[in-house]
Amino acid sequence: MNALQRAKRRVDAVRRNGAKAIDTGTDGGVHVQLLALVFLIVFPIVVAAAVSTKPQGIVTNLGDLLPGTHAVENYREALVDYGFGRFMWNSLLMSVIVVVGKLIISLLAAMAIVYYRVPYKNLVFLFILFTLMLPVPVRFVPLFRLISDLGWGNGLLAITVPYLASATTVFILRQHFLSIPSSVVETAKLDGVGPAKFMVHVLIPMSKGVLIGVSIIMFVYAWNQYLWPLVIIDSEANQVAQVGLSLLQGDVQGGQLSWSLVMAGSMLTLLPPLALMIAFRKPLLETFTIQQK
Known part of the structure; x- marks a missing residue:
């Protein structure tokens, strides 16, 4: 009985650790997706804010996305x-x-x-x-x-x-x-x-x-x-x-x-x-x- 109980405890521990690993992986995937969605939503607003500070608002490269002086x-x-x-x-x-x-x-x-x-x-x-x-x-x-x-x-x-x-x-x-x-x-x-x-x-x-x-x-x-x-x-x-x-x-x-x-x-x-x-x-x-x- 003692050996059987120890085996069950090991199985339960493996299951708990596996569930935790799955949960951690799932949470990580969700966080990546959320960050990607936030980036897609916020990026156009950041571009619009940067363009609004330019003389004419012409964007040809990434350097043009820096804030201007106008x-x-x-x-x-x-x-x-x-x-x-x-x-x-x-x-x-x-x-x-x-x-x-x-x-x-x-x-x-x-x-x-x-x-x-x-x-x-x-x-x-x-x-x-x-x-x-x-x-x-x-x-x-x-x-x-x-x-x-x-x-x-x-x-x-x-x-x-x-x-x-x-x-x-x-x-x-x-x-x-x-x-x-x-x-x-x-x-x-x-x-x-x-x-x-x-x-x-x-x-x-x-x-x-x-x-x-x-x-x-x-x-x-x-x-x-x-x-x-x-x-x-x-x-x-x-x-x-x-x-x-x-x-x-x-x-x-x-x-x-x-x-x-x-x-x-x-x-x-x-x-x-x-x-x-x-x-x-x-x-x-x-x-x-x-x-x-």
């Missing part, structure tokens, strides 16, 4: 001379309005679907999800006619009101509300808490992380809008940052495109959403994992 001049020219600061302000105003409006509408819709007896609410929710299957460009023609008939064209209402309804946000909030313990809801009902008070004092405090994460997602989505503002806005002064980049690309100096100016505008456009995603990365990750609860 950073202040290029960024000042983009912000002041070409009015890119105005474009960024329009995008910021549009994004904030869209985030606040979407948050209010989606919060009310998700709360009604989860906690209240609404006739055919499951059918309504399926219809909301069905809107995700419609490509955005399909809605441009009727939406353009509607905005024109209302007299909202070439203004802030034209680029904000069409984005206030969000099926994705309703879905995420609904999934989160379903994960809240039913005992909390029953206690609120027994205390006679009304809908508004229930939302303000129960749902919102228990959903701060998800609400922040959803807000970041909505902000990035609104900030990156290009096609609809290009279609509905005629005045250059009312355009957004993404369309402003194409205006920078349309400026040719001496028959040659100034890539340094374009890259300076690209870096300026990247900063607001990147700063928000870094500052609120934890709530953002919580939002992406909400479906697993």
Whole structure:
């Protein structure tokens, strides 16, 4: 029996050591893949940042990727001379309005679907999800006619009101509300808490992380809008940052495109959403994992 026990112990030790070796090898492979993906994502940003500091932004060899000496001049020219600061302000105003409006509408819709007896609410929710299957460009023609008939064209209402309804946000909030313990809801009902008070004092405090994460997602989505503002806005002064980049690309100096100016505008456009995603990365990750609860 002693010899048999020793043999079993040796087999178990070999298995544990083999598992550890496999795990170590697997972890090493995963780390290599992650580093490769990070490099592929970060490298274009590093190139854009380097090009934005050059006189013309022409890259012919690896030495041209070193930082230049025209950073202040290029960024000042983009912000002041070409009015890119105005474009960024329009995008910021549009994004904030869209985030606040979407948050209010989606919060009310998700709360009604989860906690209240609404006739055919499951059918309504399926219809909301069905809107995700419609490509955005399909809605441009009727939406353009509607905005024109209302007299909202070439203004802030034209680029904000069409984005206030969000099926994705309703879905995420609904999934989160379903994960809240039913005992909390029953206690609120027994205390006679009304809908508004229930939302303000129960749902919102228990959903701060998800609400922040959803807000970041909505902000990035609104900030990156290009096609609809290009279609509905005629005045250059009312355009957004993404369309402003194409205006920078349309400026040719001496028959040659100034890539340094374009890259300076690209870096300026990247900063607001990147700063928000870094500052609120934890709530953002919580939002992406909400479906697993």
